[in-house]
Amino acid sequence: MNVSLYDSLDGQVALVTGATRGIGKAIADGLVGHGATVYAGARDPADVAATDRRAIELDVTDDGEIAGAVDRIEAETGRLDVLVNNAGVMDTRESLAEMPTDAIDRTLDTNLWGPMVLTKHALPLLLDRPGGRVVNVSSGLGAITERQSGGMPAYRVSKTGLNGLTRYLDGEYGGDGLLANSVCPGYVRTDMTEGSAPRTPEKGAETPVWLARFRPEAPSGEFWRDREPKPW
Template identity: 55%
Template structure:
């Protein structure tokens, strides 16, 4: 697989970039030379040094629209979109899940990435080999759908659907879209019992961001290997 060793001159937007996996991906892309916009729901949140903090609540289309206009106005291009922002949602079964929490989970994990693609794909396809990296989860794999966390699982299955749609609709224009399972990572969401450090969780998403034009697209990855949907 050919990957960029240097991202100088390229522009990336990472959602949920003030902590956890998102912050580590943003830090990695900055280290590789990209101009990185780090999306966060509050401008009081810290983002990795070298990244530009931008107000972005993915559930608010006004924020998404402002990002699209702002990024294009400042740098005139976008090469990488990392849809990382997410919430875990209620545990238990779907019958007991509060509708308000189901709505919040779907709005953040699925509707948000769809809005970002709606507004930013026109920028991405202007660049040769623009990339969308959707941070998904094995909990959303249809081939191994378990119990518990119904809204989270369904939202991540839908996010994988978005990946395959983007590949089918825009792959002919050079867009590279992939989903990635980072594994069970020690973050606020993953908890202290998780078996992976943040650095490992961010490794494959960062690698996907480095794909060169013509690279594999429309796939689901874990540890740099394709896994089943």
């Protein structure tokens, strides 16, 4: 798809959550490669081994850490151009009737509450100039136009909700210059998929990194996979 992109992100600042491994690390790698100053969110900053990015303590289920991370980025750089809400967990893969309540809480807190609250805190910086981008790493398992069966109810509903957040951000703040998009990275080999998936993290990161390069006139409020819009 032909979209207006930044060739370089030099001078721009990005925050990637869950950036210590898997898709998140690959997204951070890609943004660094395009010249961005990248903050790599991690529960334990010591887990961020690469020296070409800034490790930042960020548990997306902790409001205090979320606010502190955004405050640090503002103090150090004065801007935030890209927020990639990548951090996520899988539930116990059972049906809703069998799933422990604490598994539901943990999944919704990480996959939906966290991105929503982090975006809330980040919005003043993202709206400070036209073209701030929010990239929500979602999943085809959360597509509301398809039958959601086969277990994993908390994960599925969390990703459906994340897509709802994308649509809300586009509707509420699109007129102020914000670009918000959801992306399905595909079935990727990560700890979450227990190494059974066919895609590499690098392949899964390609479209999120592409979305992070959108210029202000690029599309917003869409659900993407492999650089093409998909039904919600």
